[in-house]
Amino acid sequence: MSDKSKKVGALSARTWTSILLFGLIGQIAWVVENMYFSRFMQNEITKAPYATTLLVAFSAIFATLATLIGGALSDRTGKRKVFICWGYVVWGFTIAAFSLVPMQPSADKVLPMVILVVAMDCIMSVIGSISNDASYNTWITDVTNTANRARVDTILAVIPLFAMAIVFGGFDSMTNSSATVESWQKFFIIMGVMPTVGGVIGLFLMKDKEGIKPNKSNSFFNDFTYSLKPSTIKQNKMLYVCLSG
Incomplete structure (x- = not known):
């Protein structure tokens, strides 16, 4: 491999740390959800x-x-970091x-509690x-880029297994059938602290790629529905076949 190829595929330590930090913490949060x-x-x-x-259904x-909304907003503002970092902070809460x-x-209070938990889950999922x-x-x-994306995607595909191991191995006993109210409370607080702390660290660590500009050439509705349009699906047939699979 030439020096030029190595340079094209190289990622800084800062970028790798951001990839692993937000990848792992995000998957831990999704394991909880x-x-x-x-x-x-x-x-x-x-x-x-x-x-x-x-x-499950409403979530x-x-x-x-x-x-879909987040993707459209991210493109229209030309910013990723602010949505990721502050999003993780709020996600933890x-x-x-x-x-x-x-x-x-x-x-007599079961139904109101069911509605409350479903609503809170929807907010967390959003x-x-x-x-x-x-x-x-x-x-x-x-x-x-094409020189390193496969390597990064492979690592991201393995991270969910590490997230499950961390949650199951370290905290599952706090939520089993014999768990007390206090242990559930501790579980949620610990799981919530992780994304929040990660988001705060990301504010100092993560960087948006240089040169990304806001894209407001189309309406928000058009951006929101772009991936659902028949013309888009027709132009990217194999992508949608993979997504369907």
Whole structure:
């Protein structure tokens, strides 16, 4: 490999640290959302199937819409860092807020608590989708190129396994069937501190790629619906085949 090729594919230590930091913390937060909110609902609010179904369904809907909106906002402002870093800060607070939910409610208060938990999960999913799914993944595309993107994507594909190992290995016992209210509260606070601290560190560590300019050539609605247009799908057939898979 020539020196020129090495230079093209090289990423600074600062960039690698940002990639790993936000990649790992983001996946830890998603482990909490994807697995532990459902356990929390079943163990501490109600075992009724409708509650978990609502939790999963509404979270998925809001996360999808938020990712589309976040992507459009990121492109229109020409900024990634602000959405990522401040998004992670707020993301952590939305996770920690679950420690304040009244647990083991009486029968007449179950439905209000179900609605509260579903609403809080939707808020958490919106913040996470804008900061991680939309902005962080776009930033990855910005700072990588064809010489190094495969290597970065491979590492990012492995990171979720490390995130699961960290959460399961270090904190799962705080949420099992015998877990107390206090242990659940500690769990949510610890899991919430991680994204918040990561976001604060990122404010000093992360950098947007130079030269990115705001793109307001189209309306916000057009940017929001761009990936859903038949013409876009037709022009990128194989991409949508992969996405469908």
